[in-house]
Amino acid sequence: MTEAREPLLQLRSLGVRFGRDGRELRPVDGVDLELRERECLGVVGESGSGKTQLLLALLGLSPPGARLSGSIRYRGEELVAAPRARLEAIRGRRIAIVFQDPLGALNPFLTIGTQLTEGARRHLGLGRRAARARAAALLATVQIDAPAERLRSYPHELSGGMRQRVLIAMALMCDPEILLLDEPTTALDVTVQAQVLELLRGLRERSGVASVFVTHDLGALASMADRIAVMYAGRLIELAPAAALYAAPLHPYTAGLLRSLPRLDVPPPARLPSIPGQPPDLAGLPAGCAFAPRCPLAHERCGTVPALRAVAGARALACHFTGTATQVDAAWSPP
Amino acid sequence: MSGATAGPADGPWRRCARRLRARPGAVAAAALLALIAAAAVLVPMLSPFDFATPSWTEIFRAPALRGGHLFGTDSLGRDLLVRVMWGCRISLLVGIAASLISVVIGAAWGAVAGFVGGRVDGTLMRIVDVLYTVPFIPFVIVLEVLFGRHFLMVFIAIGAVSWLDIARIVRGQTLSIREHEYIDAARALGVRTGAMIWRHVLPNLGGLVAVYATLAIPGIILFEALLSFLGLGVHAPLASLGSLVAEGANEMQANPYLLVIPATFLAAIILCLNRLGDALRDALDPRHEQGRHD
Numbered sequence: 001m002t003e004a005r006e007p008l009l010q011l012r013s014l015g016v017r018f019g020r021d022g023r024e025l026r027p028v029d030g031v032d033l034e035l036r037e038r039e040c041l042g043v044v045g046e047s048g049s050g051k052t053q054l055l056l057a058l059l060g061l062s063p064p065g066a067r068l069s070g071s072i073r074y075r076g077e078e079l080v081a082a083p084r085a086r087l088e089a090i091r092g093r094r095i096a097i098v099f100q101d102p103l104g105a106l107n108p109f110l111t112i113g114t115q116l117t118e119g120a121r122r123h124l125g126l127g128r129r130a131a132r133a134r135a136a137a138l139l140a141t142v143q144i145d146a147p148a149e150r151l152r153s154y155p156h157e158l159s160g161g162m163r164q165r166v167l168i169a170m171a172l173m174c175d176p177e178i179l180l181l182d183e184p185t186t187a188l189d190v191t192v193q194a195q196v197l198e199l200l201r202g203l204r205e206r207s208g209v210a211s212v213f214v215t216h217d218l219g220a221l222a223s224m225a226d227r228i229a230v231m232y233a234g235r236l237i238e239l240a241p242a243a244a245l246y247a248a249p250l251h252p253y254t255a256g257l258l259r260s261l262p263r264l265d266v267p268p269p270a271r272l273p274s275i276p277g278q279p280p281d282l283a284g285l286p287a288g289c290a291f292a293p294r295c296p297l298a299h300e301r302c303g304t305v306p307a308l309r310a311v312a313g314a315r316a317l318a319c320h321f322t323g324t325a326t327q328v329d330a331a332w333s334p335p
Numbered sequence: 336m337s338g339a340t341a342g343p344a345d346g347p348w349r350r351c352a353r354r355l356r357a358r359p360g361a362v363a364a365a366a367l368l369a370l371i372a373a374a375a376v377l378v379p380m381l382s383p384f385d386f387a388t389p390s391w392t393e394i395f396r397a398p399a400l401r402g403g404h405l406f407g408t409d410s411l412g413r414d415l416l417v418r419v420m421w422g423c424r425i426s427l428l429v430g431i432a433a434s435l436i437s438v439v440i441g442a443a444w445g446a447v448a449g450f451v452g453g454r455v456d457g458t459l460m461r462i463v464d465v466l467y468t469v470p471f472i473p474f475v476i477v478l479e480v481l482f483g484r485h486f487l488m489v490f491i492a493i494g495a496v497s498w499l500d501i502a503r504i505v506r507g508q509t510l511s512i513r514e515h516e517y518i519d520a521a522r523a524l525g526v527r528t529g530a531m532i533w534r535h536v537l538p539n540l541g542g543l544v545a546v547y548a549t550l551a552i553p554g555i556i557l558f559e560a561l562l563s564f565l566g567l568g569v570h571a572p573l574a575s576l577g578s579l580v581a582e583g584a585n586e587m588q589a590n591p592y593l594l595v596i597p598a599t600f601l602a603a604i605i606l607c608l609n610r611l612g613d614a615l616r617d618a619l620d621p622r623h624e625q626g627r628h629d
Contacts, residue, residue: 059523064452092525099523104516109347109538118534119524154346170524 006076007034008178008210009058013070014080016053016062016234025282027053029234030070032308035178035210042225042242043214044257046279050234051214052100055180058212059097060087074178093123096171097180101187102163106155112139112166113151120173138169142199161192165199172203179211185220197223218261222246230254233280233290236308240315248325250317252295255328273332289320296331297321351542354618361614364607371604375423384414386421387572398592406596409582418574419597425575426604429489429559430552436494438548441501446536448502449509451528460506463499471496475567489568493555501547505540512539542619549612553605560601576601 016028027050035041045051056062058072060079072079074090096119099105107115116138117131126134132151139147142165155163164184171179181200185193197220204211204224213224221228221242228245230238230253238251249255256275262268277294280286286293292302301320308318321328355361379386383403390412398407398415406415448459475492482488512518513536521535560577562568569575574582576597583594 061519061522088525088527090525091523097520097523099516099520101516105520107515107517107521107535107539109541110534111346114534115521118521118526118530122527122530123525167520170520173524 007036008039008075009033009035009212010073011070012073014054014057014072015069016050016057017067017069018063018065023283027234027282028057031231031234031236033229033236033239035212038208038210039227040204040211040213040225042221042228043212043231044216044218044221044228045231046216048233048279048282049231051216051231052182053234054231055097055182055212055214058180059091059095060084061091089123092119092171092176093174094176095178095180096174096176097182098164098167098171098184100183102160102167103155103187105167106163108155110154111151112153112155112158116151116166116170116173119170123174134173135169138172139166141172141203142166142169143195144169160188161195164188164192164196168196168199168203172207172209175207177210179209181211181213181215183215183217184213185217186215193220200224218246218257230257233282233285235290235305235318236316237291237318238316239308240313244313244315250311250315250325250328251291251319252297252321252328252331253291255325256294256332259329259332297328347542351615351618355614358614358618360610361618364610364614367603368607368611371423371600371607372427375420375427378420379417379424382414382417384417386413386418386574389413395590397590398596407590407592409593410586413572415593415596418579419576419600422574422576422579422597423600423604425569425573426556426559426577426601429493429575430556430608432490433493433497433555433559434548434551436490437496437498437501437551438544440494441498442505442537442540442544444498445502445505445507446509446532446540449506450513450532450536452510452513456506460503463502466496466499469496472562472565472567475562479567484570486569486573489559489562493558493562497551497555497558501544501551504543504547508540508543509536512536542615546612546616546619549608549615553608553612556601556605556608576604 011031011033013030013032014028015026015030018025018027027048029050031054033041043051043054053062053066057066057068058079060082062068068080070080074094079087079090106112113132113135116135117126117128120126120131120134121128124131135151136147139150144150144162144165150158155166158166164187168184184200185196188196200211201224203209213221215221225242228240228242229236230245230251232253238245238249238254240250245254246258249258253275259273260275262272275294280290288303289295289306292298295302299320306318306320308316311317390408393404393408393412394410396402396404396408396412398405404414404416406419409415409418444459444463448456474496478492479488518531518535521531526534556576559568559575560580563575563577564581569578571578579597580594580601583597587594
């Protein structure tokens with residue numbers, strides 16, 4: 001897992017906490033991850049697994065009252081507890097984000113052009129005209145027709161897919177090194193989803209921007225991610241190269257998620273399998289492994305939290321079960 | 336997705352103007368107001384009479400089409416038409432200037448308090464709370480005693496007190512704007528707090544503030560009339576609608592037109608502004624467009 005070059009981003013036991021002792025919530029709990037140059041890292045998890053809080057922590061935009069622990073290093077520079085001015089200089093310039101809800105993330109009172117140019121004028125010191133020219137060029141890159149005219153449009157005049165493209169263009173305005181994608185396709189319908197994914201793939205091939213792609217949709221990640229990190233209840237439970245993860249999931253949760261996807265290569269079952277039980281409530285997590293209550297392989301040893309350990313094939317896993325992927329898969333099949 | 340076909344630049348402001356034009360009541364109110372304002376500017380310029388010079392031969396002439404005094408003359412023989420138009424000038428000027436002062440102070444104060452939050456919010460809003468406890472009329476009297484009886488005092492005194500309401504309203508609205516995702520999105524672009532308030536908060540407050548300011552002008556005009564009625568506003572020989580009503584009230588049994596005419600203008604101006612404010616509020620209300628897509 002070690003690499004000669006320094007990773008772009010390195011997280012060490014990153015934690016985000018809310019509330020006080022006794023009633024403390026930890027949407028992100030001891031996450032170790034790194035993002036390499038030009039890499040697309042997928043982060044998968046159910047609602048409430050801490051994916052979005054993880055991204056916000058990377059930008060220093062955690063909601064008020066959140067307490068960060070651990071470390072986030074961007075090219076070796078510590079971002080946790082970095083001065084505000086420094087974070088503002090990095091945000092949007094080096095690390096940019098595409099939000100989930102394209103309508104909500106655009107200010108209804110400002111034109112697309114104003115919003116697109118805002119960051120570039122501040123970070124790159126571009127004049128109005130130069131910034132608008134760049135914005136129009138980027139709108140063309142994200143395949144929006146008549147970009148110069150679109151700059152004068154307001155958000156409500158665009159369709160959902162176009163708005164998402166505008167958000168992507170906005171994130172690319174300052175040519176960032178890291179693109180954070182917070183469920184960029186969730187709010188779109190399926191055909192538009194495919195177009196946006198295609199666009200993101202193309203951008204990545206051309207510009208080589210590294211990205212963290214957060215989603216609950218394993219299908220969307222299959223064609224995008226180099227490596228995939230699976231999160232559950234704020235913890236990282238499995239990390240593997242994408243192909244290996246799909247072929248042979250080692251964590252029972254990952255295996256359950258993959259089983260619940262419809263597949264094209266086998267005839268569909270009468271009913272798609274699902275993981276029984278509810279996603280965990282962060283306020284009442286079980287003492288040990290958070291997944292144990294829903295796990296077909298649960299055992300007494302699961303009363304302690306499993307540590308993330310390295311596994312052959314550049315993978316990492318946080319599970320007490322040490323069997324093979326086949327055994328994990330078998331555990332899900334009804335007897 | 337109904338808007339996807341609309342041409343570019345169909346912004347929120349344009350939409351509001353369009354909906355405003357679709358309301359006959361609002362258009363009529365705006366037209367009448369414009370007429371009064373134009374008359375207030377033009378009549379004193381064109382009339383052979385001025386508002387200050389007494390004429391001992393023309394005292395208490397009743398309104399008449401002939402003889403040059405359309406609205407008659409007052410107890411000093413001054414032309415009432417010119418005096419009423421001057422009164423409209425002063426009243427509109429006081430109303431607009433004082434409400435501008437209060438909007439600028441109030442919006443800035445409230446937006447900063449609401450957006451920055453925390454201790455800044457607490458401090459700014461406690462200052463507002465304290466200022467609310469200052470009794471209004473004694474405050475104006477003290478101001479006039481301290482700084483002399485200058486015409487500008489009226490603007491400053493009214494503006495300085497009436498921004499408190501706007502600050503509270505704007506703060507409340509800012510608190511809700513702050514929670515929008517586009518604020519997070521702008522932060523994620525690295526936009527700093529000052530630019531954030533200026534570009535992302537204030538434009539969104541525009542509608543609310545415009546409505547409030549339109550509805551505040553009549554209140555301020557009435558307040559100026561009250562001050563003038565009490566002898567604290569504009570000073571003779573200058574007239575505001577308030578002071579004309581006060582003068583007219585003394586004569587209302589013998590010469591009722593001295594009261595009725597300025598009172599009518601005062602009522603018309605206030606009615607029009609209220610009507611316009613209401614229409615503006617409706618036109619800016621996004622829920623109105625859901626039913627009928629115009």
